Structures are given as structure tokens and as C-alpha cells.
Amino acid sequence: MKVPFLDLKLQYDSIKDEAQAALEAVLDSCAFAGGPFAGKFEEDFAEYCECAEGVGVGTGTTSLWMALLALGVGPGDEVITTPNTFIATAEAISFCGAKPVFVDVDSETYNMDPRLLEAAITPRTKAIIPVHLYGQVCDMDPITEIARSKELSVVEDACQAHGGQYKGKRAGSIGDAGCFSFYPGKNLGAYGEAGAIVTNDGPLAVRLRMFRDHGQESKGVHSIIGWNSRMDGFQGAILAVKLKHLPAWTEARRRHAGTYRELLSDLDEITLPAEADYAHHVYHIFAIRAKNRDDLIAALKEKDIHCGVHYPRPIHLQGAYEDLGYGVGSFPIAEAQAMESVSLPMFPELTEAQIETVCNEIRRYLGHGAN
Numbered sequence: 001m002k003v004p005f006l007d008l009k010l011q012y013d014s015i016k017d018e019a020q021a022a023l024e025a026v027l028d029s030c031a032f033a034g035g036p037f038a039g040k041f042e043e044d045f046a047e048y049c050e051c052a053e054g055v056g057v058g059t060g061t062t063s064l065w066m067a068l069l070a071l072g073v074g075p076g077d078e079v080i081t082t083p084n085t086f087i088a089t090a091e092a093i094s095f096c097g098a099k100p101v102f103v104d105v106d107s108e109t110y111n112m113d114p115r116l117l118e119a120a121i122t123p124r125t126k127a128i129i130p131v132h133l134y135g136q137v138c139d140m141d142p143i144t145e146i147a148r149s150k151e152l153s154v155v156e157d158a159c160q161a162h163g164g165q166y167k168g169k170r171a172g173s174i175g176d177a178g179c180f181s182f183y184p185g186k187n188l189g190a191y192g193e194a195g196a197i198v199t200n201d202g203p204l205a206v207r208l209r210m211f212r213d214h215g216q217e218s219k220g221v222h223s224i225i226g227w228n229s230r231m232d233g234f235q236g237a238i239l240a241v242k243l244k245h246l247p248a249w250t251e252a253r254r255r256h257a258g259t260y261r262e263l264l265s266d267l268d269e270i271t272l273p274a275e276a277d278y279a280h281h282v283y284h285i286f287a288i289r290a291k292n293r294d295d296l297i298a299a300l301k302e303k304d305i306h307c308g309v310h311y312p313r314p315i316h317l318q319g320a321y322e323d324l325g326y327g328v329g330s331f332p333i334a335e336a337q338a339m340e341s342v343s344l345p346m347f348p349e350l351t352e353a354q355i356e357t358v359c360n361e362i363r364r365y366l367g368h369g370a371n
């Protein structure tokens with residue numbers, strides 16, 4: 001049985017009529033860049049995230065970049081984040097002219113280890129970006145407490161955590177700003193590129209709206225140097241449709257995670273992802289750990305089961321960030337994760353039979369009987 005890593009077509013088929021009607025409404029009104037469809041989604045998404053303001057932008061990467069810019073991060077500043085994230089987190093820091101500073105992650109959650117934060121703070125530190133990796137929110141209380149005591153901004157990279165929660169609070173609503181990607185493969189995915197920032201800080205939202213629209217304060221009045229990164233009308237319309245389905249899709253992901261756990265929990269050779277008691281995990285990625293990871297992935301691929309790796313090489317070991325001067329051994333937990341991580345197929349439309357197939361093949365590969 002074929003088990004793809006992700007299947008966007010199945011989801012499209014399940015909402016085809018609604019999706020096409022939404023796109024047609026955009027065509028009929030020609031509201032292509034920014035405009036009412038993007039605006040409606042901004043409002044809906046802010047409400048979903050339990051935030052006062054939502055600002056749509058072109059990509060998740062831009063959402064991080066603009067959040068940092070709007071919080072005043074610039075040349076000479078340092079921003080602390082983790083090295084086991086998508087490279088966009090670091091790029092956003094670099095594109096402000098600031099320097100990424102990494103701290104290692106917790107060995108259970110793979111999220112920022114708050115115990116390592118204080119030692120990484122210098123007089124140049126301006127902000128912290130906790131990354132809610134795989135859909136699990138970081139341990140935000142100690143992070144925000146340290147940030148407050150040192151007067152640092154907190155920008156949540158919630159690009160993998162739409163609808164995730166920390167002690168009942170929505171991902172993105174806890175820091176000064178929460179940044180989201182709607183890249184097609186994300187838990188809430190557009191039909192193209194899109195991103196958004198949510199915040200409860202009204203003046204920050206005003207600055208963000210200026211940054212994404214050429215620094216315009218009002219028509220023809222440009223009071224800061226901005227950029228062009230409005231949300232596309234088609235994306236706003238599609239995202240508003242898909243947002244209504246997100247709670248059900250998230251529940252399906254959590255159900256699949258439960259099934260994986262049930263069918264794999266007796267295997268000592270692999271480590272299942274930990275779910276912290278403070279977190280409502282939304283399983284953008286269901287990543288297990290296995291020694292000889294590449295062999296396992298190849299064996300599953302032989303059976304038409306397709307896995308991923310998030311991420312095979314941490315950012316501090318990427319050529320692009322060589323100049324930061326880190327090396328192998330700088331962040332041992334993130335490095336071990338990069339060597340052993342395997343992302344199993346995960347999307348709402350997965351079937352029980354597909355999950356059973358995946359688990360049985362993993363069991364067989366490891367020399368165990370089927371469940």
C-alpha cells in the first residue's frame with residue numbers, strides 16, 4: 001500500500017466546491033493584492049489565535065523578518081533561537097542585519113531549552129525566537145520570564161504550530177508577536193505562499209502593516225522604509241475557507257499520532273515524540289528517532305512508504321552560517337536529533353490502514369512481529 005508523506009490532493013478534493021467558490025469570488029471582485037479577502041482572513045485568524053490583531057504577509061519567512069523589524073531589531077543586535085529549525089528562522093534574523101545566536105534544545109521536546117537561555121544573553125541581545133517545532137509549543141513561561149527580566153522581545157515561530165496550545169493559550173498569542181506560515185504543506189496551507197503575524201500589541205500591528213506595504217502610513221505617505229509583502233487575495237480567500245476545517249484536521253492529526261503511539265510504543269529501538277504536559281501538540285510532523293535512520297527510511301521507501309527528515313543538518317553546520325563560528329559539537333542534542341530523526345507520514349486524510357502499514361513495516365524492519 002502506498003503511503004505518501006503528505007497528500008495535498010485528497011484535502012483539496014474534500015473541499016473542492018468551497019475552494020472553487022472562494023477563488024471565483026476573488027476573480028469576480030479582482031481583489032488580488034491585500035484587499036477584503038485577505039482582510040477577512042486576518043480577522044478570522046487573529047480570533048482563532050485569541051489575539052487582537054492579525055497581519056497577513058507574503059510568506060512565513062517574511063512574517064518573522066517583519067516581526068523582528070517592527071520590534072526594532074537591526075544591525076549589531078543578536079537574536080537567540082535554536083539550530084534545529086527550518087533555515088528561515090535564522091534568515092529572518094540575518095535579513096534584519098542582526099546575528100543569530102543559537103542555544104541547544106531539550107532532549108525530550110527538541111524545543112528551546114530555557115535553562116540555556118541566560119548564558120546566551122549578551123548586552124547586544126534584542127529578542128528571542130522560540131520555535132514551536134513539529135507543532136509542539138515551547139515551554140513559554142520560563143522563556144517569557146527571562147525575556148521580561150532582560151527587556152527582550154519574544155517572537156514565536158509558530159510556523160508549524162497553528163492551533164497549538166501552551167497551558168491553554170494559543171500558539172502565537174504568548175510572545176510579543178506570533179509568526180505563521182501558510183506554505184501549502186503546513187497544518188493550515190494556502191494554495192501558494194502566504195504568512196501572517198498575530199499580536200495583542202496594537203502599535204506593533206500598525207508598524208507591521210506599514211512594513212508590509214512600503215512603509216505607507218496613509219495613501220502616498222511613506223514614513224518608514226518598508227517592503228512589498230501583502231497577502232494575496234486568493235490566498236486569503238482559500239485560507240478563510242480552510243480555517244473552518246482546521247480544528248477537525250488537527251483532531252485527525254492527533255488521532256493519527258495516538259495510533260502511531262499505540263502500534264509502536266513497545267519498540268525499544270525507536271523513540272516516540274514526547275508530548276509535554278503543558279502542550280497541546282498539533283503534530284505538523286510526527287518525528288520518531290531511530291539509529292541507522294537512513295536505512296530505515298530506505299527500507300520503508302522500498303515498500304512505497306515515504307518519510308521525511310526535519311532537518312538533516314542543523315543551521316549552525318550549514319555553509320550559509322559558517323561565519324558564525326560554530327562547529328560540530330556546539331549543540332549536541334540538536335546534532336543527535338539531526339542524525340536520528342525520521343518524520344513518518346502525517347496528514348489529516350491518512351487512513352488507519354495506512355498507519356498500520358507504516359507501523360507493521362517498521363516492526364518488520366526492526367525484527368518484530370506485526371501488532
Ligand SMILES: *Cc1c(COP(=O)(O)O)cnc(C)c1O
Binds near residue numbers: 059060180
Ligand atoms: C515553514 C517554516 C518557516 C517559513 O515559512 P515560509 O512560509 O515557507 O516562508 C519558518 N519557520 C519554520 C519553523 C517553518 O517550518
